[in-house]
Amino acid sequence: MVSYLTYVKIAVVVIAVIVVLIIMMLYLKRFTKINKCPNCGVKDPQRVERDLFTSIFLFFYKVQSYRCHKCWQRYYLR
Numbered sequence: 892m893v894s895y896l897t898y899v900k901i902a903v904v905v906i907a908v909i910v911v912l913i914i915m916m917l918y919l920k921r922f923t924k925i926n927k928c929p930n931c932g933v934k935d936p937q938r939v940e941r942d943l944f945t946s947i948f949l950f951f952y953k954v955q956s957y958r959c960h961k962c963w964q965r966y967y968l969r
């Protein structure tokens with residue numbers, strides 16, 4: 892006979908594992924986000940420092956400015 896407490900413990904462990912997996916997926920998604928240049932398709936473009944006005948403007952849209960190191964095309968990604 893399995894007690895009620897055992898089911899509660901299993902449920903807590905299962906929920907904890909699911910939460911940990913979700914957190915890991917969110918972190919992996921952040922680190923494995925591959926940016927591609929829309930012009931030439933080169934991966935891993937460089938972040939570009941923005942001027943003050945553009946920074947304030949883009950802050951509200953949560954976009955990041957990138958510049959391709961091959962074709963020097965500037966573009967924005969979320």
Ligand SMILES: [Zn+2]
Nearest residue numbers: 928931959962
């Ligand atoms: Zn490019």
